[in-house]
Amino acid sequence: MASKSSMSSDILGNLVKFNSQTAGREKLLRLVQYGTRMLWALMEKYSHEKEVVFRLKNLEYTFSTARKLFRFGRSLDVFYSALSTINIPDQILRITITFSRINLALYLLADHVLWLGQAGIANVSKDKWSKLSNRFWLYSLVMNLVRDMYEIxxxxxxxxxxxxxxxxxxxxxxxxxxxxxxxxxxxxxxxxHRSVTVELIKNGCDFWIPLTNLKIVKFSPATVGILGVLSSLAGILQLINVSYKLSPS
Incomplete structure (x- = not known):
């Protein structure tokens, strides 16, 4: 009984810690955002509830905008974190992790500009900055996948x-x-080797999202929603339990 109580306490403690993190709440928003996309896409295809589909699309947009706000300013943190990875002894890890972080920082920077445009603070070209953002995200994911293959x-x-x-x-x-x-x-x-497995699932699912946004591949909104949900769940799992995260990360 004591062991079950201890286990429940550990789980609850991890959940409370997860919810207290900005990154944790952002991951939950991401999960709901892509889950909403999957839902409206399936309803649009198999249902005639146009009003419900319209509301779900608006809801997805709201979650997407909220995530941009949660991430605002994080590009600087990621840029700074790249300085610590240039001293990693392993050459492959040093190159892949460092370039992944640099591209992730540039992706977030472009994402910040998009948010400023959506908030009406600045007049920006949404199409231009969206493409730039997705390109940097794609480059970061390519580096992540190369690192995953190297780990395997x-x-x-x-x-x-x-x-x-x-x-x-x-x-x-x-x-x-x-x-x-x-x-x-x-x-x-x-x-x-669950850390490699979870990381590969997360990066492998995310990889197709910027490719679809850039129109390099043509995945349906429902497929993109499913991929986003899977990668979000993998990311949440890594935040709750660090044993599912590769080191150095």
């Missing part, structure tokens, strides 16, 4: 680890006998 390859090169639940050398023999067994082995590996 590094893990796959580790041989004879006594702590690994499923070693890489034990995965390949299963391929000769059964694809289902191989899939189970890979699933076990992903669960064991």
């Amino acid at each position: 390859l590094t893990l796959l090169q580790i041989q004879g680890s006594q702590t690994c639940a499923v070693s890489v050398s034990s995965v390949f023999p299963y391929a000769r006998s059964s694809w289902s067994v191989l899939l189970q082995a890979l699933l076990n590996w992903m669960i064991y």
Whole structure:
């Protein structure tokens, strides 16, 4: 009973800590924003409730604007944080993390300009700054995905680890006998290396959103909503439990 009580206390404590963070509330807004997009897109396709769809679209816009306000000024923090990553010993991590943060800072800076335009404080070209913002976001995500691939390859090169639940050398023999067994082995590996898995899901889902915004690919609003919900859940999980976050992050 004591252990259950302690576990409940830990969960509640993590949730309270998460909710007290600006980043946590922004992630919740992001989850609701993309969830709303998914909802109105599905209703627009399968329902005739035009008034409800219209209200949901307005609601999504409200959440999007609120997120921009929550992030206002954060570009400076991200720029500054890039200074600490130039001393990372590993060259690949140093390059990918540093350039990811620089591009993320530029993305946020462009996002700040967009918010100033939406608030009527400045006269800006929404199309121009939106494209610029999405490009910088895309560049940041490319760096993140390169880092994720590097982390995975590094893990796959580790041989004879006594702590690994499923070693890489034990995965390949299963391929000769059964694809289902191989899939189970890979699933076990992903669960064991949960920080890489969650990071890859987050970046992999986000990757298609700026591509769609830039019209490089043509994903439906419903698909974009689903991808946004998944990446938001992954981000929330990382904020609640740091063991799901790669280090250095």
